[in-house]
Structures are given as C-alpha cells and as structure tokens.
Amino acid sequence: xxxxxxxxxxxxxxxxxxxxxxxxxxxxxxxxxYYAPAVLESMDPNLRTMFQKMHNETQSQAKQVFDYLxxxxxxxxxxxxxxAVNDLRNAAQESKQVLSSIAGETSDMGGKSQMIxxxxxxxxxxxxxxxxxxxxxxxGWQSGQGGWYSQPMSQGFQTGTxxxxxMRTQQYQTGQTGGWQPSYSQTPQWTGTQRGExxxxxxxxxxxxxxxxxxxxxxxxxxxxxxxxxxxxQAQQWTGTQRGExxxxxxxxxxxxxxxxxxxxxxxxxxxxxxxxxxxxxxxxxxxxxxxxSGGQYHTGTGWQPAYSQTPQWTGTQAGExxxxxxxxxxxxxxxxxxxxxxxxxGLGTQTQWR
Amino acid sequence: MALTQTEAWYxxxxxxGETLMCQKLANYLNQVQDPxxxxxVLELQRSCRQHVDMLISxxx
Numbered sequence: 001x002x003x004x005x006x007x008x009x010x011x012x013x014x015x016x017x018x019x020x021x022x023x024x025x026x027x028x029x030x031x032x033x034y035y036a037p038a039v040l041e042s043m044d045p046n047l048r049t050m051f052q053k054m055h056n057e058t059q060s061q062a063k064q065v066f067d068y069l070x071x072x073x074x075x076x077x078x079x080x081x082x083x084a085v086n087d088l089r090n091a092a093q094e095s096k097q098v099l100s101s102i103a104g105e106t107s108d109m110g111g112k113s114q115m116i117x118x119x120x121x122x123x124x125x126x127x128x129x130x131x132x133x134x135x136x137x138x139x140g141w142q143s144g145q146g147g148w149y150s151q152p153m154s155q156g157f158q159t160g161t162x163x164x165x166x167m168r169t170q171q172y173q174t175g176q177t178g179g180w181q182p183s184y185s186q187t188p189q190w191t192g193t194q195r196g197e198x199x200x201x202x203x204x205x206x207x208x209x210x211x212x213x214x215x216x217x218x219x220x221x222x223x224x225x226x227x228x229x230x231x232x233x234q235a236q237q238w239t240g241t242q243r244g245e246x247x248x249x250x251x252x253x254x255x256x257x258x259x260x261x262x263x264x265x266x267x268x269x270x271x272x273x274x275x276x277x278x279x280x281x282x283x284x285x286x287x288x289x290x291x292x293x294s295g296g297q298y299h300t301g302t303g304w305q306p307a308y309s310q311t312p313q314w315t316g317t318q319a320g321e322x323x324x325x326x327x328x329x330x331x332x333x334x335x336x337x338x339x340x341x342x343x344x345x346x347g348l349g350t351q352t353q354w355r
Numbered sequence: 356m357a358l359t360q361t362e363a364w365y366x367x368x369x370x371x372g373e374t375l376m377c378q379k380l381a382n383y384l385n386q387v388q389d390p391x392x393x394x395x396v397l398e399l400q401r402s403c404r405q406h407v408d409m410l411i412s413x414x415x
Contacts, residue, residue, distance in 0.1 A: 016392050019383045023399065026379065030372045038365035047362055047413060054369075054406050061399055068395060 017074045020065055027062035031055055358413075370410045377403045 014022070035055035042048035069075035080088075358366070380400040387393045 014383070014386055016387055016389045019387055019396075020392060022379070023383070023396070026372075026376055030369070030376065034365060034369045034372055038362075038369065041361045041365060043359055044362060047358075047366075050409055050413065051365070051369075054409065057402060057406070061402060064395060065399075068392060 020069050024062055024065040027058050031058040031062065366410060366413055370407060373403055373406045373410060377407060
C-alpha cells in the first residue's frame with residue numbers, strides 16, 4: 001500500500017487518482033516524445049511501422065485511462081469559453097479566405113494546379129466549418145475522419161481515425177528525384193511537440209504549455225482548468241497533449257523552445273538546392289508501392305520514405321535531439337543549448353548537413 | 356538494415372521509457388484499491404511488456 005521514496009525518507013501512499021494520473025502522464029510523454037517523432041524520423045519502414053503501432057496503442061490506452069479518470073470525476077475538461085470559440089471561428093474564417101485566395105491564384109495558372117484550396121478539388125460537407133468537412137475528389141488528396149489535413153495518402157502521414165485538427169499548411173514541393181518535400185517556409189507540421197511545449201524545468205506533465213498559459217490542467221484543479229477541451233465524442237486518437245495541458249513546476253522537459261529562440265533554422269532561410277517552390281501537383285512517380293487513389297495519381301504504401309540524400313527534412317522535432325547525454329527532456333532546446341547536435345558534427349551520423 | 360543514429364536514439368529512449376513504465380505499473384498494482392483500475396493496470400502492464408519485447412527485438 002505504500003512505497004519507499006528513498007533512503008531515509010518516509011513512505012507515502014498514492015491514491016488511485018494519483019496513480020491513474022501518473023499513468024496517463026507517462027503515456028502522454030511516451031507517445032508524444034518517443035513514438036510520434038520516432039515515426040517521423042525512422043527511415044527503416046519496418047521500424048517506422050513498429051513505432052506507429054506502439055504510438056497508436058499507447059494513445060488508445062491513454063484514452064482508457066482518461067475515461068477512467070473522467071468516469072470518477074477526476075478529469076473534467078472545461079468547456080471552451082466564448083472568447084476561445086470566437087477566436088476559433090476567426091481562425092477558420094481567415095483560413096477559408098487564404099484558401100480562396102490560393103484558389104484564385106491557381107486558377108490564373110491555366111488550370112495546371114488544383115491542389116490546395118481550389119473549390120473544384122474539394123467538396124465541403126454539410127458543415128463547412130467543421131473539421132472533416134473537406135473531402136477530396138479524384139485527386140488523391142484525402143481527409144481522414146475529423147481531420148483537417150490535406151496530405152497525400154502516399155506520405156504515410158495519415159493518422160487513421162485521429163480526430164485532431166491537423167491544419168497542415170505546407171506548400172508541396174518536388175525534389176529532383178520526384179519525392180514529395182514539405183515546404184518548411186510555412187508552418188511546420190504539428191507533431192505534438194511544438195510551440196511552447198516543455199518549458200524549462202517542467203516535466204512530462206508540462207507538455208504543450210503555451211507561453212501565455214501558466215495554470216494547471218483542469219484535472220488538477222477540481223473543475224477550474226484550462227479552456228481547451230478535447231472532443232472525446234469525436235476524437236478517437238486523442239493524444240492528450242493539447243494546449244493548456246500539463247502543470248507547472250514539474251519535471252525535466254524542455255522541448256521545443258520556439259518562443260525563446262530568436263533565430264531560424266537553415267531551412268527557413270533562402271533557397272535550398274534541389275527544392276523548387278511550386279504549388280503544382282507534386283510528382284509521385286517514385287511512389288508506387290500499393291494502393292492507388294481514386295484519381296490514379298497517388299499511390300499509398302507502407303510508409304513514406306524521406307529523401308535523406310537531399311537536404312534533411314525537418315519534422316519539427318529535430319533541433320538538438322538525440323544528444324549524447326541529453327535525455328528526452330532536453331529535446332530541441334534551440335535557445336538554451338549551446339552545442340551542436342551530433343549530426344552536425346563531422347563524422348557523427350549521416351543524416352544532415354547544416355547549411 | 357543498419358540503424359541510423361536517430362533511430363538508435365529513439366529505440367534506446369523508448370526501451371528505457373517503456374521499462375520504467377513497466378516498473379511503475381508493477382508497483383501500482385500493489386497499491387490500487389479500485390478493482391476497475393487494477394484491471395486496467397494489469398492490461399497496461401501486459402501491453403507494456405509487449406512493447407519492450409518489440410523494441411528489444413529491433414536491437415541486433
């Protein structure tokens with residue numbers, strides 16, 4: 001009924017609530033800071049598939065733990081306040097305007113591209129503002145359940161039944177070898193390890209704390225938590241690391257200090273050899289590993305292969321990662337980490353070249 | 356196929372993370388009061404061990 005904390009320290013007992021919370025926190029951490037980036041970083045398709053499987057399983061199990069906490073009244077996410085809802089509507093409206101403007105631009109290109117934002121490409125569902133309302137028509141661009149993402153299915157980026165609002169805004173580029181390359185001059189893909197996550201001196205449970213949020217998660221506050229609330233009635237793959245989650249003053253995590261980092265990675269600066277910033281349909285001639293989309297353009301397979309022979313792809317989880325002597329809690333410390341990752345040093349690794 | 360540096364790092368960290376998780380779940384199993392939570396912990400423990408086995412199998 002109790003466990004020893006350490007030599008000379010008194011014993012303490014964890015309640016069922018504390019145990020369940022710790023399990024959930026651990027699952028979030030493992031899923032988002034090990035498996036999610038590992039999927040993106042794995043070159044070996046078998047390894048990638050394995051990480052993806054464990055990622056999905058961990059997410060599913062985390063949902064079970066959440067359900068348990070929720071059923072006990074120990075984790076009750078608060079409804080979004082009116083301001084947050086209003087901000088969301090504004091963001092959706094702005095997004096629609098941007099897409100409309102892109103559609104106008106592409107129509108000026110003689111109809112060569114119908115990739116993004118073209119009303120002829122997408123048909124909206126009955127609720128245009130609802131995630132999941134976009135569906136591709138014969139172009140190979142598909143939207144998963146409840147997802148706002150327009151990735152080709154051949155990328156291996158599809159997240160199955162994920163209900164998260166993945167707004168991926170990259171342009172698509174074609175490399176010399178025909179491989180799809182995301183344009184990181186725009187918003188990088190959200191991988192669960194982005195803005196404000198992992199503040200210095202804060203632990204696994206402090207993930208995804210936006211800079212402006214200084215409070216505690218709702219389940220730590222007895223009903224007065226954050227404004228964000230996962231839609232569990234819809235989302236089936238809730239990863240549990242959304243905005244506002246986590247708690248202050250805990251743990252070793254310091255992932256992705258974007259806010260305090262003033263520079264830009266090289267891929268955001270200037271042009272990159274081998275990359276052509278176009279907005280036309282990417283070349284998929286090199287992808288022909290399995291299923292074919294309805295339009296016959298894109299082929300899905302077991303996994304998208306990163307083109308490591310070219311400029312390394314930034315997946316949002318690379319800066320400073322994998323340092324010798326640096327643990328998972330020290331990932332991506334752009335600002336406070338003064339060294340270089342091993343892959344930037346001669347003779348170590350083969351992944352990247354810092355340009 | 357030889358592992359890349361990044362793959363090796365994530366494999367090692369995942370093994371350590373899942374192993375720690377297994378240890379915690381084993382301890383929690385002796386502490387939980389609620390039978391429902393006990394069942395859940397047992398299930399998680401089983402899955403956790405599978406994950407460790409899968410990860411270790413990738414290490415030659």
